[in-house]
Each structure stands twice: as C-alpha cells, then as structure tokens.
C-alpha cells in the first residue's frame with residue numbers, strides 16, 4: 001500500500017496520532033500545524049489526500065481549502081470538525097471536500113476512509 005497523506009492540525013496530539021496510525025498502515029505522512037505550512041506542503045509534496053482541521057488559529061480550514069482550490073481543484077481533501085459545525089461542513093462541501101470527521105473521531109473509521117480514498121487514487125478498485 002502506498003500513498004501520501006498530509007495531516008493539517010494545530011493540535012500536536014492529533015498530528016501525532018494520525019502519523020503513528022497511518023504510517024503503520026503503510027502511508028507516507030506529511031504534517032502541517034498551520035495554514036502557511038499546509039499550503040507549502042501541498043505544493044512540495046502533492047499529497048493524495050489531505051486531512052484538514054476546520055479550527056486552526058490564523059488561517060482556518062475553510063480558508064486553507066479555498067487556497068488549495070486555487071491551484072488544486074481536484075485534490076482530495078477531508079475535513080476534521082467539531083460536532084455541530086454543519087454550516088462549515090456545507091461550505092467545505094461546496095469547495096469540493098470529499099468527506100468530514102467529527103472529533104473525537106473513530107480512528108478505525110479514518111483508517112478505512114483513507115484506505116478507500118488512496119485505493120481509488122492508485123488502482124481504481126475503491127478498496
């Protein structure tokens with residue numbers, strides 16, 4: 001299994017958890033803690049999937065997604081949200097986000113999602 005996932009979250013614990021679990025599943029992981037780091041990583045690493053926190057100080061998730069879309073209209077981006085952020089989730093969908101996870105998320109649900117998306121990206125099987 002190959003594929004590159006960019007994790008964008010201002011919380012160290014979330015970055016560390018996703019890095020540990022997803023790298024164990026065989027993915028290459030890049031991390032960003034802010035919007036400017038995230039946008040630099042998108043250009044440099046061209047990930048297959050971005051897991052993007054909605055609430056980030058400074059540039060928030062929707063602003064980051066808006067900026068990603070300027071150069072990457074079809075890059076796969078899924079949002080990590082808090083419960084009840086339905087308006088924000090809707091806006092992210094309008095910016096072509098492919099999914100969202102409410103925190104605290106079920107890590108196995110995230111793993112299955114990543115496997116499905118990266119599988120689609122690499123071999124078209126959808127597994």
Ligand SMILES: [Mg+2]
Nearest residue numbers: 010053055056
């Ligand atoms: Mg946050």
